[in-house]
Structure formats: C-alpha cells, structure tokens
Amino acid sequence: MDDPYFNNIHGGLIVSCQALEDEPLHGGDTMAKMALAAEQGGAAGIRANGVYDITAIKRVTKLPIIGIIKRDYADSGVYITPTLREVRELMETGVDVIALDATRSPRPGGETLEALVAYMKEQGQKVMADISTIEEAEYAASLGVDCISTTLSGYTPYSPQLKEPDFELLRKAVHHMPIPVIGEGRIHTPEQAAQCLRLGAHAVVVGSAITRPKLITEKFAAAVREAMEGEAR
Numbered sequence: 001m002d003d004p005y006f007n008n009i010h011g012g013l014i015v016s017c018q019a020l021e022d023e024p025l026h027g028g029d030t031m032a033k034m035a036l037a038a039e040q041g042g043a044a045g046i047r048a049n050g051v052y053d054i055t056a057i058k059r060v061t062k063l064p065i066i067g068i069i070k071r072d073y074a075d076s077g078v079y080i081t082p083t084l085r086e087v088r089e090l091m092e093t094g095v096d097v098i099a100l101d102a103t104r105s106p107r108p109g110g111e112t113l114e115a116l117v118a119y120m121k122e123q124g125q126k127v128m129a130d131i132s133t134i135e136e137a138e139y140a141a142s143l144g145v146d147c148i149s150t151t152l153s154g155y156t157p158y159s160p161q162l163k164e165p166d167f168e169l170l171r172k173a174v175h176h177m178p179i180p181v182i183g184e185g186r187i188h189t190p191e192q193a194a195q196c197l198r199l200g201a202h203a204v205v206v207g208s209a210i211t212r213p214k215l216i217t218e219k220f221a222a223a224v225r226e227a228m229e230g231e232a233r
C-alpha cells in the first residue's frame with residue numbers, strides 16, 4: 001500500500017477520545033487533553049466525535065484524526081455519521097478519515113450508504129466503514145471505501161453479542177478484504193490489542209479502556225465488591 005495515511009498508522013494504536021453529552025468528561029477541552037495524553041503515550045492516531053472536539057484536538061496535536069459525528073434521528077437507529085449533513089460538517093474540519101455506519105440499517109430521511117460513499121469519494125475524502133458482519137464489510141468494500149473497522153460488531157441485533165473483541169470477524173475480514181481492516185470495539189487490554197495485530201489488523205482503535213474513566217472505575221469497583229463479598233461468605 002502506498003498511501004501516507006495508511007503507512008503512518010500501520011501497526012499502530014488509534015485512541016478513541018469520546019465523551020457524549022451524558023458522560024462526565026463531556027465538554028471543554030477534556031478530549032483535547034485526552035488526545036495529547038494519547039500522543040505522549042505513543043498513539044498513532046485519534047478517533048473523535050463532533051466538530052467541537054475535533055477542532056479542539058487539532059489545536060494540540062498533529063496526529064491524524066478519524067472523525068465521526070454521532071447524531072440521533074427519530075426515523076433511524078443509525079447514529080454514527082448518519083447523513084450528508086454530518087459528512088459535510090466533518091469535511092469542513094479537514095479530518096483525515098471520515099468513519100460512518102456501514103451496516104444495512106435504513107438511514108434517516110431515506111439517505112443511503114451508497115450515495116454518501118460516492119459523495120465522499122468524489123470529494124477525495126478517505127472513508128472508514130464501521131461494520132458488524134463480513135457481508136457488510138464486503139458490501140462497503142464494493143462501494144469503494146478505503147478501510148473497514150469492526151466497530152459495530154455487537155451493536156447490531158444480528159451480530160454476536162460478545163464481551164470481548166470480535167476476533168473471528170477480524171480474522172475473516174483480514175482474510176477476505178483487499179483493503180486495510182481495523183480492529184475496534186471492546187479491546188479492553190494491551191494483550192487483546194496485540195492479538196488484533198497478530199490476526200492481521202492494519203491498526204487498532206481503543207476507546208473506553210483508555211479514555212472512559214467512569215467505565216474503568218466501574219470494573220475495578222465491581223471486582224473489589226466481589227472480592228469483599230467472597231470474603232464475607
């Protein structure tokens with residue numbers, strides 16, 4: 001592959017720095033600080049949500065950014081960059097890659113994956129397809145996306161509902177896809193991240209395990225509680 005972006009992130013860790021409105025770290029320059037910490041820790045890239053966070057992150061780091069806009073619409077369950085409106089907002093920020101839901105779920109207002117990908121390709125924008133099955137990966141690749149990510153496995157009703165990363169989907173996708181495949185979703189440990197690369201992932205995206213302290217705390221708190229309950233028995 002002879003593309004500077006994909007060469008840069010090859011074998012690397014991309015840190016997803018996201019805090020939605022209902023999360024304690026939402027707002028201010030918190031995600032920019034997270035991104036800076038990620039850079040100092042050795043990240044090769046950032047995945048970020050929304051124009052506000054992306055702009056703040058761009059001020060503090062030159063790391064390449066995968067941009068998304070999570071937005072809910074009443075007539076659809078698709079929430080990761082669902083329509084042309086989000087695509088255009090992201091293109092104005094100058095993100096390196098735009099990621100979007102590439103499942104077959106109906107999009108708001110009857111918009112289609114085909115039209116969104118065609119628009120981005122026309123504009124010379126790199127596209128990451130967030131998929132949940134191998135069929136979705138194959139279909140997205142046939143539309144001309146630049147890479148796929150296993151982001152949505154476990155988040156569609158027909159994909160396996162795992163607590164761990166979907167290594168099987170990753171393995172299959174790496175085997176079948178002529179384009180880079182990114183491992184993403186529930187990568188909770190450094191060992192799991194390494195395992196994704198050993199399976200042939202071009203790079204890995206890790207979010208919650210690094211940038212969502214509330215979730216990390218919950219895991220420790222549960223373990224501590226269980227240990228105490230065991231003691232009491």
Ligand SMILES: CC(=O)N[C@H](C=O)[C@@H](O)[C@H](O)[C@H](O)COP(=O)(O)O
Pocket residue numbers: 016018068080151152155184185186187205206207208209
């Ligand atoms: C399903 C969905 O909405 N995934 C989102 C996609 O951007 C993020 O909320 C995840 O944090 C990201 O995919 C990284 O995954 P994890 O946080 O499990 O490392």
